[in-house]
Every structure is written in structure tokens, then in C-alpha cells.
Amino acid sequence: QVQYLSDYQPWPWLVRAVALTFRLAPRATRVAARLDLAPNPARPGRHDLRLDGEGLRLIRAAIGGVALDVTPDATGLTIPAAALPQGPFTLETEVEIAPEGNTALEGLYMSNGMYCTQCEAEGFRKITFYPDRPDVMAPFRVRVESGLPVLLSNGNLVAQGPGWAEWDDPWPKPAYLFALVAGDLRAHRGQFTTRSGRKVALAVWVRPGDEGRCDWAMESLIRSMRWDEEVYGREYDLDIFNIVAVDDFNMGAMENKGLNIFNSRYVLASPETATDDDFARIEAIIAHEYFHNWTGNRITCRDWFQLCLKEGLTVFRDQQFTGDMRSHAVKRIEDVLLLRARQFREDAGPLAHPVRPGSYVEINNFYTATVYEKGAELIGMLRRLVGAEGYANALDLYFARHDGQAATIEDWLKVFEDATGRDLSQFHRWYTQAGTPRVTVAEDWDGGTYTLTLEQATPPTPGQPVKHPVPIPVAVGLLNPNGDEVVPTTVLELTGARQSFRFEGLAARPVPSILRGFSAPVILDHDRTDAERAFLLAHDTDTFNRWEAGRALAKQVLARMVTDNAAPGPDWLAAVERVLLDETLDPAFRALCLRLPGEDDMAQTLHTAGLTPDPDRIHAARKRLGDRLAQHLAPHLPGLYEALALPGPYTPDARAAGARALRLAVLALMTRIDGGTRAARAYAAADNMTDQTGALACLIEAGRADAELAAFARQWGHDRLVMDKWFSLQSALAAPAGAAELVAGLTAHPAFDWKNPNRFRAVIGAFSGNHAGFHRADGAGYRLVADWLIRLDPLNPQTAARMSTAFDTATRYDADRRGLIGAELARILAVPGLSRDMTEMAGRMLAGI
Numbered sequence: 135q136v137q138y139l140s141d142y143q144p145w146p147w148l149v150r151a152v153a154l155t156f157r158l159a160p161r162a163t164r165v166a167a168r169l170d171l172a173p174n175p176a177r178p179g180r181h182d183l184r185l186d187g188e189g190l191r192l193i194r195a196a197i198g199g200v201a202l203d204v205t206p207d208a209t210g211l212t213i214p215a216a217a218l219p220q221g222p223f224t225l226e227t228e229v230e231i232a233p234e235g236n237t238a239l240e241g242l243y244m245s246n247g248m249y250c251t252q253c254e255a256e257g258f259r260k261i262t263f264y265p266d267r268p269d270v271m272a273p274f275r276v277r278v279e280s281g282l283p284v285l286l287s288n289g290n291l292v293a294q295g296p297g298w299a300e301w302d303d304p305w306p307k308p309a310y311l312f313a314l315v316a317g318d319l320r321a322h323r324g325q326f327t328t329r330s331g332r333k334v335a336l337a338v339w340v341r342p343g344d345e346g347r348c349d350w351a352m353e354s355l356i357r358s359m360r361w362d363e364e365v366y367g368r369e370y371d372l373d374i375f376n377i378v379a380v381d382d383f384n385m386g387a388m389e390n391k392g393l394n395i396f397n398s399r400y401v402l403a404s405p406e407t408a409t410d411d412d413f414a415r416i417e418a419i420i421a422h423e424y425f426h427n428w429t430g431n432r433i434t435c436r437d438w439f440q441l442c443l444k445e446g447l448t449v450f451r452d453q454q455f456t457g458d459m460r461s462h463a464v465k466r467i468e469d470v471l472l473l474r475a476r477q478f479r480e481d482a483g484p485l486a487h488p489v490r491p492g493s494y495v496e497i498n499n500f501y502t503a504t505v506y507e508k509g510a511e512l513i514g515m516l517r518r519l520v521g522a523e524g525y526a527n528a529l530d531l532y533f534a535r536h537d538g539q540a541a542t543i544e545d546w547l548k549v550f551e552d553a554t555g556r557d558l559s560q561f562h563r564w565y566t567q568a569g570t571p572r573v574t575v576a577e578d579w580d581g582g583t584y585t586l587t588l589e590q591a592t593p594p595t596p597g598q599p600v601k602h603p604v605p606i607p608v609a610v611g612l613l614n615p616n617g618d619e620v621v622p623t624t625v626l627e628l629t630g631a632r633q634s635f636r637f638e639g640l641a642a643r644p645v646p647s648i649l650r651g652f653s654a655p656v657i658l659d660h661d662r663t664d665a666e667r668a669f670l671l672a673h674d675t676d677t678f679n680r681w682e683a684g685r686a687l688a689k690q691v692l693a694r695m696v697t698d699n700a701a702p703g704p705d706w707l708a709a710v711e712r713v714l715l716d717e718t719l720d721p722a723f724r725a726l727c728l729r730l731p732g733e734d735d736m737a738q739t740l741h742t743a744g745l746t747p748d749p750d751r752i753h754a755a756r757k758r759l760g761d762r763l764a765q766h767l768a769p770h771l772p773g774l775y776e777a778l779a780l781p782g783p784y785t786p787d788a789r790a791a792g793a794r795a796l797r798l799a800v801l802a803l804m805t806r807i808d809g810g811t812r813a814a815r816a817y818a819a820a821d822n823m824t825d826q827t828g829a830l831a832c833l834i835e836a837g838r839a840d841a842e843l844a845a846f847a848r849q850w851g852h853d854r855l856v857m858d859k860w861f862s863l864q865s866a867l868a869a870p871a872g873a874a875e876l877v878a879g880l881t882a883h884p885a886f887d888w889k890n891p892n893r894f895r896a897v898i899g900a901f902s903g904n905h906a907g908f909h910r911a912d913g914a915g916y917r918l919v920a921d922w923l924i925r926l927d928p929l930n931p932q933t934a935a936r937m938s939t940a941f942d943t944a945t946r947y948d949a950d951r952r953g954l955i956g957a958e959l960a961r962i963l964a965v966p967g968l969s970r971d972m973t974e975m976a977g978r979m980l981a982g983i
């Protein structure tokens with residue numbers, strides 16, 4: 135049941151062409167498939183023909199027109215070698231499936247009366263018998279028959295009539311990129327002409343009534359297409375590009391060739407219904423899926439162990455894109471916040487795994503922050519090590535050499551070696567070794583010579599007790615005591631366990647700014663005083679490290695408040711005040727500097743420092759810290775709040791969003807003083823969803839949101855996406871003592887449709903992010919989440935398993951909490967018929983306790 139990378143073998147046949155016919159019906163869809171197969175010279179000899187297939191009722195099978203007498207087993211169909219012709223042949227099958235009953239949302243399923251598919255990673259085997267593996271690539275021709283008005287599949291539309299349509303995708307692709315959509319949909323259309331003159335018809339397909347919320351997605355798509363031409367030289371390669379919005383979707387979105395399918399929350403946006411964060415995420419995810427056309431589709435993965443080959447690279451590309459569209463500094467800060475919150479957390483617990491895992495039970499469990507976000511960090515480090523030009527050359531070579539192929543991480547690194555002449559054998563270790571390296575800094579100053587000594591160590595992770603040094607690019611700059619930069623950014627390459635780097639000819643002992651731009655995904659251990667950190671927050675020339683200094687200072691202050699009830703010292707308050715009032719700084723950056731470290735982040739930080747975090751103390755200390763900051767800044771707040779008001783109608787651009795973010799941060803501080811008077815007025819005056827939910831969040835935290843919550847539900851009760859916000863705000867912000875009960879109440883709400891993944895995440899997912907509420911000492915939070923995971927698992931194992939990661943931090947906490955979590959995991963594991971997905975996750979987590 136465990137799959138190993140080392141077992142890889144090519145499939146014994148090549149699929150030269152695939153023709154599929156779908157006769158759609160909710161309870162009895164017929165899928166007829168014709169596969170043109172030829173022996174694969176890479177696997178000589180006679181082989182049984184094994185096809186994957188799950189939950190398919192086989193109607194008929196034939197080879198070369200002659201019926202076969204075969205019976206499928208639980209996972210597929212085997213045709214013995216003796217029954218196969220030598221040389222090429224055609225295999226025909228017909229199966230029946232029931233999309234209506236497909237609650238797992240994998241394969242062909244239904245959402246609000248529309249048919250749609252999700253095949254990555256292994257959903258195609260729930261549609262027809264096929265070699266469902268990414269290294270089998272073939273051109274697909276698809277005929278869809280249905281009474282529904284809109285019938286879509288991959289590639290170009292080649293013929294259509296009443297009740298049917300035929301699509302042809304000339305680009306060989308693996309089955310996981312197959313897609314089909316049928317429904318009563320409306321198109322929001324656009325057009326793009328590629329650099330070489332191809333006219334591409336663009337459309338965003340939505341349910342009737344949502345047509346007015348597609349502009350932003352379309353604009354984002356066009357910007358993405360242009361950007362990929364300009365920055366990577368990559369053009370689109372079909373005459374049609376379709377995006378479809380679906381309400382029931384396990385993930386964010388899917389890059390099916392020419393027919394991207396999205397969770398509707400990452401497509402639909404209007405100022406009244408979507409927040410600035412929604413607009414930004416839509417832009418990024420549209421870009422991400424579009425960029426997959428080259429990094430994922432034209433060049434795909436040989437096997438699922440190589441998932442980071444497409445995901446890490448595509449995340450890196452979408453991060454670059456967002457930086458270009460908005461602000462590189464702000465984007466970097468946000469990405470690092472996410473990396474630490476999700477990936478460092480993963481690396482520190484029982485689910486730690488390498489960016490390229492060596493084994494798995496259920497591949498859906500490996501669409502992780504490590505594969506995606508750490509995978510993107512590895513690309514960023516490569517780029518830093520070989521330079522922008524080296525990187526561009528390597529990418530050109532990658533596209534030239536591997537277009538049309540299913541490639542590996544070894545192929546990827548070889549391209550960089552060949553294009554730049556660098557030896558990347560040690561870098562390879564980043565892909566195979568799990569865990570976050572810790573880099574310890576020691577300084578020495580000796581009459582004009584300044585020495586930085588860096589030491590690296592990676593703690594053991596499950597299955598990998600012994601770690602080896604990895605190459606770490608450490609970007610460093612030096613400031614002199616007046617705040618001038620005396621050594622501009624230099625990249626030190628730490629390749630050994632311990633290395634010293636000397637800087638000569640300095641007039642005074644410098645203040646180092648280390649790991650600028652977060653040049654490597656490591657934890658930096660560097661003892662520094664509050665004053666030093668405040669100095670860097672005021673003077674560093676590297677924007678990321680300015681923020682980082684403020685962040686580290688806030689954590690240092692908060693940690694002392696948690697452990698010895700200390701009061702926040704003056705350095706942090708004064709430093710934040712200076713940033714807040716500095717009008718030369720981007721408001722979005724100032725808003726980030728004002729944001730307090732989150733409670734989960736603090737728990738992780740304390741645990742990393744060898745302490746046992748107490749969720750209640752963290753919650754209380756963070757509240758005191760925020761209150762103290764509000765008092766300190768009080769004289770400035772009303773003036774700033776007025777000054778930051780934007781004239782004119784809402785626009786979703788980054789500048790306006792930044793101003794709103796800062797203004798709402800100021801409102802949150804004012805709420806700590808006035809108890810919500812101003813926020814209630816702001817709520818009433820809000821004319822866009824950012825301001826409306828921003829004010830509502832203030833009121834919930836102030837404990838006086840009842841009237842506004844009721845009004846919000848009346849105003850938006852008809853709107854699924856907006857109501858998700860109503861649920862998640864309450865779940866996430868509920869006061870810890872009664873949070874579990876409040877959330878249990880939300881699950882009894884008539885609008886809690888728990889089979890819809892967005893709604894389930896909005897309530898249960900948001901609650902597991904309510905740190906002190908979820909980790910309540912009596913275990914009520916753990917019990918509530920476990921109950922709901924047990925309920926969801928038989929219907930939708932993928933989403934249930936993903937949400938079970940709420941329990942992956944058990945080892946941080948005291949023995950009582952560890953015991954309670956262990957008991958919940960054991961209870962989950964004891965459920966008869968538990969899914970493979972959940973069995974793997976709960977098992978790995980329990981093993982770590």
C-alpha cells in the first residue's frame with residue numbers, strides 16, 4: 135500500500151491517442167473509451183496490461199473489435215499478456231458511473247446541477263479504465279452528449295450540434311489534466327492575442343447571476359498571459375482558454391489543459407462581496423493555474439514524487455508575478471508569514487517530509503506547504519545562487535529540453551548545472567532532506583575586522599534521524615552605528631556545518647542585517663537586544679528585514695510577557711510608533727508592521743526556544759500587548775483614521791488595498807480603547823466587503839457584534855461565498871472560553887452545509903485556527919473537530935484528511951493536551967472503514983505523540 139519512488143518503472147505501452155464519449159446522466163453516465171496503444175520500447179518483453187479503475191461498472195471491453203471476457207478488481211482491470219496482440223492495438227471499453235452520488239468531489243461529480251471533474255492526482259481512474267499516471271501522455275479527443283446547454287472539455291472545440299460537442303486537445307497530456315464541464319452556465323468573454331499573433335478566445339464560465347463578478351478574474355488572466363510572455367517568454371498554445379467556477383471544490387483550483395476549474399471563491403469578485411485579500415488571491419491563483427500551462431502541462435511530472443517540480447516552480451512564478459503587479463517587499467513578507475505558519479509548522483511535527491518525498495500511502499496527502507511553499511523557496515534559492523541571468527538561461531534550457539516530457543527533479547537540477555556550470559549535487563539534498571535548518575549566528579569584532587560565524591543544524595524528522603548540511607545562501611548587509619549601510623547586500627554561502635566570514639576595513643563595529651529578503655527557508659538563532667532590533671526596524675535598507683526586525687522584537691516582547699508577565703518595554707512601542715507615522719513608507723507595509731504575532735505563531739516560537747506554550751497565557755498576553763500598543767498610539771489614531779479614508783469608489787488595486795489595510799489596523803487599535811463605538815459606525819458606513827468584514831471583526835473581538843452579525847446574515851443570507859465569511863469570522867474570533875460551544879452552535883445553523891468544503895472549512899477549519907479556543911484545556915475543541923472529521927471522512931476523505939492537520943502540533947504542548955489529542959487521533963483511527971487518506975494522516979500524527 136506504500137508507494138516508493140525507488141520502484142519507478144515506465145508503463146509498458148505508449149498511448150498514441152485517446153477518444154472518449156460521455157453520455158451524461160446523473161445516476162448513469164456512460165463513458166466509452168478508445169485507446170490506441172503501442173508497445174513502449176523502454177519496457178521490452180511481454181506484459182499484462184494493467185489499467186487503473188475504481189468504482190466503475192464495466193459494460194464491455196474489446197481489443198481490435200473483439201470482445202474480451204474480463205472482470206475488474208477493486209482498483210483496476212488486468213488483461214493478461216496472452217490476450218494481447220503483439221505490436222500496436224486498440225482497446226475499447228465502456229463503463230457506467232454515477233456522478234450524482236460522488237461526494238468525494240474527485241473524478242466526475244455534480245455541483246448545483248452542473249457536471250465537473252477533478253482528476254489530479256488520481257481521479258481519472260474514477261471515470262474510465264486508464265493508465266492513470268502522469269508519465270503516460272496522449273492527445274485526447276472528447277465527445278460530450280447532454281441536454282445541458284454548455285459542454286466543455288480540453289483543447290479546441292472542433293464540432294458541435296444540439297445536445298453534443300466535440301473537443302480536441304492536440305497537446306499530449308497525462309490523464310490528471312483531463313477535464314469536462316457541462317451545465318447551464320454563462321460566459322464572461324475576453325480576448326488575448328499572443329506575441330506571435332494567435333488569437334485566443336477567453337471565457338470565464340459561471341452560474342447564471344454571477345456574470346457580474348467575473349471582470350477581475352478576466353483581467354487577472356490577461357495580465358498573467360502577458361506576464362508569462364514578457365518574463366518567461368512563454369506563449370499560450372491553444373485557440374481557447376476557459377475558466378469555470380464551481381461551488382463544491384476540494385482545493386483552490388486546477389490547471390486542466392485549456393479548461394481550468396476553480397473553486398468559485400477564487401473567481402467571483404465584486405467590491406460588495408469580495409475583500410481586498412480575495413481580490414489579491416484571485417489574481418494570484420488565476421496566474422498560478424495559467425502558469426501551469428508551461429510548468430506542469432507542457433512539462434509535467436514523471437511520477438507524483440516529483441510533484442514539487444511543477445508546484446514549487448509554479449508557486450515561485452506566481453509569487454514573482456504578484457510582486458511585479460503589487461509590491462515585492464509586501465509580497466515577500468506575506469509569503470514568509472505563510473511559510474512559517476504552515477511549512478515550518480509541518481517541518482517541526484510528525485508530518486514533516488522532504489520537498490520530494492520518497493514514499494507515500496495517499497498522494498492527496500502530499501499537496502502540502504512543504505511541496506508547494508518550501509518547493510518555491512528552493513527555486514528562489516537556486517535563482518539567488520546562479521543569479522537572474524543564470525536562472526533565465528536555465529529556464530530557457532528547461533523548456534527547450536523537456537517540452538512534451540514528464541520530468542524529474544534530477545532533470546531540473548541538471549538543466550541548471552548545464553546552463554550555469556555550477557555543481558548542484560549538494561543542493562539536491564534540499565529536495566530529499568526534511569526539516570527546517572537552524573542557523574546560529576555569532577559575531578566577533580576585533581579592531582577593524584568583523585567576523586560572522588554561521589553554524590547550521592537540522593533537527594531530526596520522522597524517518598530521518600541524521601541530517602547533513604545543506605547549502606544556504608545567507609544575504610547579509612552591514613550598517614554602521616549611525617544607520618548608514620557600509621556593506622551592501624552580499625550573499626554568503628554556508629555549505630558546511632560551521633563557517634566564518636570576515637569583513638575588513640570597517641571604522642566601527644557594524645550592526646549586521648542577516649538573511650535579507652529571507653534568502654533561505656531557515657530559522658535564524660541570533661541573540662539580539664531590543665535596542666538592536668529597534669535600530670534595524672528604523673534603519674535597515676532591506677525592507678523585508680526592517681519588518682523582520684520589528685516582528686522579532688514584538689515576539690521577544692510578547693515571549694517575556696507570556697513567561698514572566700513582563701510589561702512591554704519602550705523600544706518596541708517607540709519603534710512601531712515611528713513606522714506608523716512614517717508617511718514615506720507604503721501603507722501596506724505599515725499595516726504589516728502593526729500586526730501582532732499570531733497566537734499559533736507565538737506557540738511555535740516558544741516551542742522552538744525549548745519552552746512549552748500555554749495557549750491561555752499566550753492569548754492573555756497578546757491581548758495585553760495589543761491594548762498597551764493602542765494606549766501608546768492613542769493620540770495619533772483618530773487623525774490617522776480620518777487621513778487614510780479613500781475618496782471615490784472602491785478600487786481593488788494594491789495601493790488602495792494597502793491604505794484600507796492600514797486604516798482597518800488603526801480601527802482595530804481604536805476598538806481596544808473605545809470598545810467598538812467607532813467600529814460600529816464604520817460597519818454602518820461600509821460600502822465594500824473589506825470595510826464591512828474589517829469592522830465586523832473589530833466588533834466580534836470587542837464582544838459586541840450581535841446586531842451587526844444579524845444584519846449581515848439578513849443582507850447576505852442568499853450569498854454562499856459571503857456567508858462563508860460570516861461563519862469563519864465567528865469561528866476564528868470567538869472568545870476562547872466559549873468558542874467550542876459557539877462553534878457547535880454554528881454547526882447547527884440551517885446554513886451550515888457541511889458537505890460543501892468551503893462551508894466546512896469556514897466553520898471547522900477556522901475554529902482549528904482559533905488557537906486558544908481549539909486548545910482549550912478540557913479538550914472540548916479537539917473533540918469537536920474530531921467529531922466532524924469522523925463525520926466528513928466517509929463522504930469526502932480528501933478534505934477531511936487535509937483538515938486533520940489541525941492536530942499536527944500536539945508535541946508542542948503539555949502532557950495533558952498531548953494526551954487529549956492522542957486520544958482523539960486514536961478515536962479517529964478506530965472508526966471502521968476509515969479512508970486511506972485519513973488513516974495515513976491520523977496514523978502519522980499519532981505515531982509522533
Ligand code: ARG
Binds near residue numbers: 254385388389445
Ligand atoms: N494542481 C492544483 C494546483 O496547485 C492542485 C490540485 C490539487 N489536487 C489534489 N488532489 N490535492 O494548482
Ligand code: ZN
Binds near residue numbers: 422426444445448
Ligand atoms: Zn499548482
